[in-house]
Amino acid sequence: MTADLVISDGTIVTPERLLEADLAVDGGTITAIGDAKSMPEAEEVVDASGKLVMPGVVDPHVHIDGYLSNDSYETGTSAAALGGVTSCVNFAWEAWLGDLSVWDEKGTLMEAVERQKRKGEDSLIDFGLHGVITREDPAVFDELDAVVEEGVTSIKMFTAYEIGLSNGFMNQVFEEVAERDAVAVLHTEDASVCNHLTDRLKANGEGHPREYPRARPDYAEAMAAEDAVRMAQEAGAKYYGIHTSCAKAADVLEDFQTDGSEVRGETCTHYAALDESAYEAQGSLAIQAPPLRTPADRDALFDHLHDGALSVVSTDHVAFRRADKEVEHWWDSSFGVNSLQTTLPVFHDEAVNERGFSYPFLVRVMCTNPARTFGLPGKGTLEPGTDADIVVFDPNEEYTISAADNASVADYSIYEGREVTGRVKKTFLRGELIADDGEVVGEPGYGEYVHRERPDWSPNRR
Ligand SMILES: [Zn+2]
Numbered sequence: 001m002t003a004d005l006v007i008s009d010g011t012i013v014t015p016e017r018l019l020e021a022d023l024a025v026d027g028g029t030i031t032a033i034g035d036a037k038s039m040p041e042a043e044e045v046v047d048a049s050g051k052l053v054m055p056g057v058v059d060p061h062v063h064i065d066g067y068l069s070n071d072s073y074e075t076g077t078s079a080a081a082l083g084g085v086t087s088c089v090n091f092a093w094e095a096w097l098g099d100l101s102v103w104d105e106k107g108t109l110m111e112a113v114e115r116q117k118r119k120g121e122d123s124l125i126d127f128g129l130h131g132v133i134t135r136e137d138p139a140v141f142d143e144l145d146a147v148v149e150e151g152v153t154s155i156k157m158f159t160a161y162e163i164g165l166s167n168g169f170m171n172q173v174f175e176e177v178a179e180r181d182a183v184a185v186l187h188t189e190d191a192s193v194c195n196h197l198t199d200r201l202k203a204n205g206e207g208h209p210r211e212y213p214r215a216r217p218d219y220a221e222a223m224a225a226e227d228a229v230r231m232a233q234e235a236g237a238k239y240y241g242i243h244t245s246c247a248k249a250a251d252v253l254e255d256f257q258t259d260g261s262e263v264r265g266e267t268c269t270h271y272a273a274l275d276e277s278a279y280e281a282q283g284s285l286a287i288q289a290p291p292l293r294t295p296a297d298r299d300a301l302f303d304h305l306h307d308g309a310l311s312v313v314s315t316d317h318v319a320f321r322r323a324d325k326e327v328e329h330w331w332d333s334s335f336g337v338n339s340l341q342t343t344l345p346v347f348h349d350e351a352v353n354e355r356g357f358s359y360p361f362l363v364r365v366m367c368t369n370p371a372r373t374f375g376l377p378g379k380g381t382l383e384p385g386t387d388a389d390i391v392v393f394d395p396n397e398e399y400t401i402s403a404a405d406n407a408s409v410a411d412y413s414i415y416e417g418r419e420v421t422g423r424v425k426k427t428f429l430r431g432e433l434i435a436d437d438g439e440v441v442g443e444p445g446y447g448e449y450v451h452r453e454r455p456d457w458s459p460n461r462r
Contacts, residue, residue, distance in 0.1 A: 001040040003031060004431055008039070010048025010392065013055075013359045014382060015368040023053060025388040028430035032384055048392050051425060052359065055367040056086025056125075056389030057344055058380045061242055061266065061314035064127075065119045067093045067102055068336060070409045071319035074444045077124040078407035079317075079341040081435040081442050084424040086389035087126040087371070087379050087450065088340075091156065092116040096134040098162045109133065110143050113152055123447030124434055126389075128376065130185055132156045133173060134163040141176050151451030153375050154183040154240070159224040160191040160289075167227055174235035181454045183238045183374070188224035188249070189216055189290055198331060207329030209279040213291040215331075221290050222248035229256045229263060238457055240373065241265035243316050245290040247300035254309035259459035264373055266312035267301045269343045270414060273350045278414065284333035285325045286414050288316065302355060311369045313347055315339045319410040338410035342401055344391070349420040352395075375455035392426040399423055407440060 005025040012019050012033060022039045024032040032039065063069040064076035071079070080088060092115070095107030107115075109131050120127050131152045133140055144155075155177050158164045165173070177184045198215040201207075206214075225241055232239035233256060244250050244265045257263040270288065275295050278286040286292065304310040318336025327333050339346070347366065351357040371380025378387040398421045403413040427435040427442075434442025 003040045003042040005044050005046065006039050006042035007046045007048050007053055007390065007392065008036060010051050010053035012053045012382060013363050015360055015364045018359055023382065023390070025431045028388055030382055030384050030386055030388045033382065046392065046426065050394070050396070052393040052395055053382070054363055054391045054393055055380050055382050056391055056427065056429065057084050057366045058087045058370040058376060059085050059315050059317070059340065059343065060089040060312060060370045060374050061268070062088040062090050062317045062340065063336065064088070064090050064317070066091060066116055069319045070321065073120050073122040074124070075407060075409050076317065076319060076340065077127070077447060078440045079338070080125050081427050081440055082407055082424065082438065083341040084344045084391035084393065084427050085125060085340055086427060086429045087128070087376060089128040089130055089374055090116060090120070091132050092129045092152065093132045094134045094140065096163060100162050106135070108143055109140050109147055113147060113150055117449050120447070120449055122444040124440070124442040124444055125429055125447040126379070126450050127447060128374065128450040128452045130154045130156045133165065136165060136169040138172070144176055144180055148180050148182055148454070151449070153452045153454050154185050156185040156187070158187045159228065160187065160189040160194060164191045167231065170228065171231045171235070174232045174237040178235045178237035183240050183455060184232055185240045185242055186225070186228045187242055188221055188228050190220040190224045193217070193220040193223065202331060207331065209284045209287060209330040212279055212287060212330040213276045213293065216289055216291050218246035218248045218293060218297070221246060222252050225249045225252045229253065233262060239263045242314070243268050243271070243290060244301070244310055245271045246293045246297045250300060250304040250309055254304065257309055260308060260311065261457045261459055264312070264457070265310045266314050267305065267310050268314050268316045269339050269347050270337060272298060272301055272313065273346050274414065282414060284327060284330050285322065285412050286337065287325065287330060287333045287335055288318070288337050289335045302351070305365055311365060312373060313365045314370070315343045319408045321409065321411050325412070337414050338406070338408045339414070341405070341407060342413060342415050344393070344424060345401070345420045345422050346415055346418070348422045353421055373455055373457070375453035376450060377453065388428055388431040390428040391424055393422060394425050395422045397421070397423040405438070
């Protein structure tokens with residue numbers, strides 16, 4: 001027997017443990033893990049001594065080439081490759097008309113899926129899609145069978161902005177999602193509370209970004225989460241709370257959660273690594289919704305990642321430029337921050353180096369759990385038979401994050417100047433090297449659309 005590749009002498013990180021072992025890859029698949037003597041002859045051997053060998057990061061929350069992002073698939077997924085992210089789940093937005101829309105006419109959800117699949121033909125990493133319902137038009141329910149058959153097994157809804165759905169319509173979406181055993185993905189902030197507080201800050205001229213968190217407070221996030229998760233439970237729908245930013249919203253998920261078979265949630269790298277003081281230090285560059293919260297909220301998010309109320313860390317990558325962000329009043333700033341290239345080193349530094357979490361924990365929340373939660377069984381693990389999506393990571397290399405290194409079109413980083421210990425050295429996707437020591441070596445178009453399964457949320461799969 002021979003292999004295309006052997007990664008030798010590294011420390012392999014699985015969701016459960018660390019082991020000193022070699023790993024063999026053939027035909028894009030992991031074929032063996034074991035001691036050096038058991039490895040087949042390989043065309044290429046990568047020496048990983050002193051390094052960690054981890055599954056590629058699976059980021060289930062990115063905005064690339066479509067609504068809310070200036071990144072093309074090529075730029076966005078180049079950033080991902082450099083950051084050790086080998087799969088992502090992007091969004092297919094049902095086109096709507098309104099102030100925030102980028103479309104001239106309404107479109108169907110299936111058109112959105114086809115549009116995003118086409119755009120993804122330039123991807124360097126594998127990608128799936130969430131469908132986003134943006135309008136209260138029941139015609140979308142006639143499309144859901146086809147959408148789920150297309151591998152789009154999760155449906156996103158908003159409670160805020162002009163695309164926010166009423167509880168009544170959302171309630172029906174939960175029923176439709178439950179019927180198809182798909183996943184409902186929720187952005188929860190109570191729109192009327194946020195709008196009223198925003199208007200008050202505007203009226204008072206409180207435009208400095210340090211005031212921004214007061215416009216979208218933690219209780220508004222928790223209130224909307226409570227309504228949504230309660231409806232999901234009544235309908236029997238799987239519920240996933242995205243970008244959970246605070247203790248109050250995470251507590252809601254925990255209150256409704258039993259064993260993770262019905263309710264799950266994520267937080268994002270920036271909520272774990274930063275707090276609201278970033279708005280003083282960085283101004284509107286750091287603005288996203290929900291806002292960054294308090295140091296106590298950061299601690300609570302880690303507690304909930306530890307106890308399982310939250311089980312995933314995503315980026316919510318959005319590639320705005322300085323010009324979109326740096327405005328006089330925070331309410332004129334574009335919302336969203338880029339971090340596909342920095343998520344692994346920043347979260348590693350925060351979770352493992354600063355807070356003492358284990359490497360298996362890191363792999364669970366960034367790789368294994370997102371893959372299992374969203375129906376990507378070949379991803380997020382190094383088990384033989386799965387895709388050879390692998391990161392070789394040096395846990396000891398120190399470097400300073402700078403947007404000058406960004407592959408994304410975003411020309412700033414909220415982690416600018418941050419010194420981190422731990423760096424991505426090599427990223428492999430299905431056995432092919434796509435990033436090598438800070439250089440993108442993958443080809444646009446090598447990344448494939450992933451037809452996602454209906455995920456199995458039974459407790460032993462988390
Ligand atoms: Zn998002």
